[in-house]
Amino acid sequence: MAVTWRCCDATACRAAGAAALRQRLEAEVGAERVKPVGCLRLCGQGPLAAADHDDGRSELFGGVAGERRLDWAHPFFALQRPVVLERCGLVDPSSIDDALAQGAYATLAACRLRPAAELVEEVVRSGLRGRGGAGYPTGRKWQLVAAQSNASKVVVCNADEGDPGAFMDRSVMEGDPHRLLEGMAIAAQAVGAAEAYIYVRAEYPLAIERLRTAIAAATDRGVLAGLPIQLRIGAGAYVCGEETALLHSIEGGRGTPRPRPPYPAASGLWGLPTLINNVETFAAIPAILREGGDWYAAMGTAGSKGTKVFALSGAITHTGLIEVEMGTSLRTIVEAMGGGGLGVVKAVQTGGPSGGCIPVELLDTPVDYASLQQLGSIMGSGGMVVIDGSMAMPELARYFMRFCVAESCGKCLPCRAGTVQLEQLLDRFVEKRASPADLAQLEQLCGMVKATSLCGLGQSAPNPVLSTLRFFRAEYEAALAPGVVP
Amino acid sequence: MATKPERPAPHGLGDSLVERLHAVQQEHGYLPREELQRLARAMARPLSEVMGVASFYHLFRLVPPGLHRCVVCRGTACFVRGAERLEATLRQRGVAFETASCVGACGQAPVVVLDGAVGSGDPGELPWQ
Numbered sequence: 001m002a003v004t005w006r007c008c009d010a011t012a013c014r015a016a017g018a019a020a021l022r023q024r025l026e027a028e029v030g031a032e033r034v035k036p037v038g039c040l041r042l043c044g045q046g047p048l049a050a051a052d053h054d055d056g057r058s059e060l061f062g063g064v065a066g067e068r069r070l071d072w073a074h075p076f077f078a079l080q081r082p083v084v085l086e087r088c089g090l091v092d093p094s095s096i097d098d099a100l101a102q103g104a105y106a107t108l109a110a111c112r113l114r115p116a117a118e119l120v121e122e123v124v125r126s127g128l129r130g131r132g133g134a135g136y137p138t139g140r141k142w143q144l145v146a147a148q149s150n151a152s153k154v155v156v157c158n159a160d161e162g163d164p165g166a167f168m169d170r171s172v173m174e175g176d177p178h179r180l181l182e183g184m185a186i187a188a189q190a191v192g193a194a195e196a197y198i199y200v201r202a203e204y205p206l207a208i209e210r211l212r213t214a215i216a217a218a219t220d221r222g223v224l225a226g227l228p229i230q231l232r233i234g235a236g237a238y239v240c241g242e243e244t245a246l247l248h249s250i251e252g253g254r255g256t257p258r259p260r261p262p263y264p265a266a267s268g269l270w271g272l273p274t275l276i277n278n279v280e281t282f283a284a285i286p287a288i289l290r291e292g293g294d295w296y297a298a299m300g301t302a303g304s305k306g307t308k309v310f311a312l313s314g315a316i317t318h319t320g321l322i323e324v325e326m327g328t329s330l331r332t333i334v335e336a337m338g339g340g341g342l343g344v345v346k347a348v349q350t351g352g353p354s355g356g357c358i359p360v361e362l363l364d365t366p367v368d369y370a371s372l373q374q375l376g377s378i379m380g381s382g383g384m385v386v387i388d389g390s391m392a393m394p395e396l397a398r399y400f401m402r403f404c405v406a407e408s409c410g411k412c413l414p415c416r417a418g419t420v421q422l423e424q425l426l427d428r429f430v431e432k433r434a435s436p437a438d439l440a441q442l443e444q445l446c447g448m449v450k451a452t453s454l455c456g457l458g459q460s461a462p463n464p465v466l467s468t469l470r471f472f473r474a475e476y477e478a479a480l481a482p483g484v485v486p
Numbered sequence: 487m488a489t490k491p492e493r494p495a496p497h498g499l500g501d502s503l504v505e506r507l508h509a510v511q512q513e514h515g516y517l518p519r520e521e522l523q524r525l526a527r528a529m530a531r532p533l534s535e536v537m538g539v540a541s542f543y544h545l546f547r548l549v550p551p552g553l554h555r556c557v558v559c560r561g562t563a564c565f566v567r568g569a570e571r572l573e574a575t576l577r578q579r580g581v582a583f584e585t586a587s588c589v590g591a592c593g594q595a596p597v598v599v600l601d602g603a604v605g606s607g608d609p610g611e612l613p614w615q
Contacts, residue, residue, distance in 0.1 A: 012591045236586075403587065
């Protein structure tokens, strides 16, 4: 019985020894029966390889020697609903022939025969919201850019996935780069843009390599409908994930944000109307245009349609990449799919340095934009880090604050100086020498930084503090200097 | 007086200061002062602007790097799984290292990148004892 192997060749599996595993398999069955693919999801058990038998059976193995047999029927895999990731793990990311054979660019070709307004309307109907974090309705953004009368417009993809604990966009770019290019080309056609840029962070060398290969191959075959797509590489600045900072960085300058309006939809890159969406948003587009907006809107909840990719990590049994329907509960994700915590689960952190901690008592919360916001956290880009009981919350809050101190661009005072003050206050709680006045000042300063900072980085920097204060206030009070009663 | 040239259309890679700096760093391993001066002249921009951009981004180096590079990931998953202990171990063993905010390989946390290769930061598996 013949077997073909799909070997995960993404960053995490490479780190775990994917090259050695592939060599072994190639020696065993021959190179032509071993195919490199994108993320196979269960990163923590890597390196992963899937064996596809001629009779249709498929098995999954982990470890360089294939020593761990994994179960496709486990909820980690069974509860996934792949839309953005439908080809990730099946297609060879470096081969345009393989991508074309699996349907890449077919939707774009069909879209070229449809009026632009109809494409925009389809995205509006899908209810898709921006997957980069803020959740702005994608269709409305497309309408705004399409309505601009300028002759030249630009499409920009935000691939500056900077939230620590997030690797959804990396996986899409490494696993199925042609899907992103197709989504961007459809967007360009819908809004009437003639050039496109992808801004990728330099920390993702493999994603950059795969995109370069994909753009060259797609341009060569003429499947991009004549759209020139340029890659621009970041240089290690978290703030460049903010859209106006990102545009400044593409223009070649310091990546500092500017006040909005004007929004990029009216005046973006070099003053041109600019459609800017993140990787996962663009990657959802081909499926939406192929199956229809109503098909996509049938998934998810009233205010959050479709599916969302999450990067599950931290103190959890199964670390990896999942795509689930919006509205799936945190409990399902952490306990069923993630197999529960390594220790006692204390909280789930969502939204990175802009988000918050959801305590274990509230694990039944459905994951959608509104529910997470109600709890003082955010959907964010999709990083989900499980925190176990050994982690003290003031220490976790200080970790995120230090991150914001290091990444503040320095343009506006509340963020530049406020985050430093907040870090110093948090030091006192971590070292258990705080006073009740420090607690009051911590809360007041959080409110000030949130209300007066220029961009999203500063405005959301206090969120990890505020959310841990809300649900774990006792830990802050217990950190007051001995002898002080609040 | 250096003036900012009109931006030509379409916008090529050569117009982007960030991209030009990447090219210099790729060639030299860092951004030598003379190269920055040359770049400022070539792009008709003040040196202060070139320095401003070069010093803004974490990944641009203004001094030559060591022979080998060790980068410790400071992502949330790595933090939760003991990146601080890893940093302490490296310091104790006298290893100079840089840090990255997150390299996105959270499944292997805590992560260390040695000369570009992402690997496990388990202190027992580090090359220096």
